[in-house]
Amino acid sequence: MDIAAIIVAAGRGTRAGGDLPKQWRRLKGARVADWTVAALSSHPAIGRVVLVLHPDDLGQAAGFPEVIIATGGATRDASVRAGLEALADDPPDLVLIHDVARPLVSAALIDRVIAGLAHSAGAAPALAVTDALWTGAGDRVTGTRDRAGLFRAQTPQGFRFAAIFAAHRGHKGGPAADDVAIARAAGLDVAIVEGEERNLKITGPEDFARAEALMGKTMDIRTGQGFDVHAFEPGDRVILCGVPVPHDRALKGHSDADVGMHALTDAIYGALAEGDIGQHFPPSDPRWKGAASDIFLRHAAELARSRGYAIANVDVTLICEQPKIGPHAGAMRAELARITGIDPDRISVKATTSERLGFTGRQEGIAALALATLVKA
Ligand SMILES: Nc1ccn([C@@H]2O[C@H](COP(=O)(O)OP(=O)(O)OP(=O)(O)O)[C@@H](O)[C@H]2O)c(=O)n1
Numbered sequence: 559m560d561i562a563a564i565i566v567a568a569g570r571g572t573r574a575g576g577d578l579p580k581q582w583r584r585l586k587g588a589r590v591a592d593w594t595v596a597a598l599s600s601h602p603a604i605g606r607v608v609l610v611l612h613p614d615d616l617g618q619a620a621g622f623p624e625v626i627i628a629t630g631g632a633t634r635d636a637s638v639r640a641g642l643e644a645l646a647d648d649p650p651d652l653v654l655i656h657d658v659a660r661p662l663v664s665a666a667l668i669d670r671v672i673a674g675l676a677h678s679a680g681a682a683p684a685l686a687v688t689d690a691l692w693t694g695a696g697d698r699v700t701g702t703r704d705r706a707g708l709f710r711a712q713t714p715q716g717f718r719f720a721a722i723f724a725a726h727r728g729h730k731g732g733p734a735a736d737d738v739a740i741a742r743a744a745g746l747d748v749a750i751v752e753g754e755e756r757n758l759k760i761t762g763p764e765d766f767a768r769a770e771a772l773m774g775k776t777m778d779i780r781t782g783q784g785f786d787v788h789a790f791e792p793g794d795r796v797i798l799c800g801v802p803v804p805h806d807r808a809l810k811g812h813s814d815a816d817v818g819m820h821a822l823t824d825a826i827y828g829a830l831a832e833g834d835i836g837q838h839f840p841p842s843d844p845r846w847k848g849a850a851s852d853i854f855l856r857h858a859a860e861l862a863r864s865r866g867y868a869i870a871n872v873d874v875t876l877i878c879e880q881p882k883i884g885p886h887a888g889a890m891r892a893e894l895a896r897i898t899g900i901d902p903d904r905i906s907v908k909a910t911t912s913e914r915l916g917f918t919g920r921q922e923g924i925a926a927l928a929l930a931t932l933v934k935a
């Protein structure tokens with residue numbers, strides 16, 4: 559069964575306030591959109607994810623190399639339609655349509671939606687209304703309503719792709735609250751599956767704190783360490799943390815011998831219990847001869863993201879007498895930030911000498927240590 563997900567992220571988040579649309583604001587260090595994309599793309603049944611961005615936000619696409627990007631419209635249903643069109647050339651069997659503003663969606667809830675599609679063209683999560691319902695005008699209650707049979711709708715809302723695509727294409731009734739409304743207007747049967755209180759939609763300013771409190775209860779924190787050494791050989795520069803640094807020698811290695819980036823890549827693999835760089839990129843493979851090490855680091859960072867982890871911070875220590883690292887540390891942090899997609903203020907690059915002791919002290923090579931911390935809500 560081919561299952562795709564569409565994450566609509568083209569809204570402006572006006573009710574949430576703040577300087578940035580809500581999907582670009584942070585929860586526990588990673589952006590709301592990072593959590594949501596990770597939650598969907600790490601689900602084993604979901605093969606493809608489409609992220610629908612506002613035209614002003616297309617610059618963010620580079621931070622999501624593993625997803626298909628589409629450009630959204632002025633309303634939620636126009637954005638969903640853009641996501642469906644992006645899948646139309648190679649249509650999946652099922653599609654799950656999700657709000658970027660619901661970053662705490664669980665794998666179990668996604669499983670329930672998929673299971674609900676076994677006997678129905680649509681399936682969507684919801685919670686039965688448990689509070690009493692009133693009508694009101696100003697500050698006065700004007701009436702009461704029976705809550706029996708009323709539900710609070712959530713996402714992801716799942717559908718047979720062909721059915722919801724036809725429903726969206728044929729929809730003429732103006733903006734709809736959600737895809738269930740569009741499906742039902744087209745006569746599709748939609749099953750209700752159990753939603754979760756945890757699957758809140760970040761809507762108002764107070765919802766960021768609520769989401770962080772919920773995340774804190776189940777946070778999975780992992781650390782990994784990496785260590786690497788490369789010997790000097792004749793040359794006129796070394797590559798350290800992606801930055802060429804003039805020197806009277808080069809570092810010797812199968813790839814570009816970027817000892818700092820290798821240590822950091824191993825730290826991320828270590829946190830994931832995913833072996834080391836040599837397992838993923840064997841030195842015996844001629845494809846990696848002279849390779850720029852950003853390939854390795856990007857792979858490790860994407861692996862972390864695809865497993866639902868955000869990189870909370872990294873700390874790299876270079877051990878050498880020469881060259882001096884301080885003047886280049888800012889450029890190194892910026893380069894590591896660019897490759898990993900995390901903020902430079904979560905990346906530390908520092909250096910120490912070994913007081914002229916040992917192989918680094920004798921200037922036979924450079925060593926590097928790295929630590930990485932990954933978090934999953
Ligand atoms: N033109 C739009 C409007 C909304 N959405 C998406 O639809 C989801 C649910 O909408 P809502 O929570 O209302 O988000 P915003 O429209 O961003 O918020 P607001 O109404 O406060 O501006 C969000 O993931 C939002 O990004 C979208 O992709 N395109």
Ligand SMILES: C[C@](O)(CO)[C@H](O)COP(=O)(O)O
Pocket residue numbers: 634657710711712713735736737759761
């Ligand atoms: C689709 C939805 O998440 C269901 O609860 C919701 O309708 C979308 O958000 P909005 O606040 O209604 O725009």
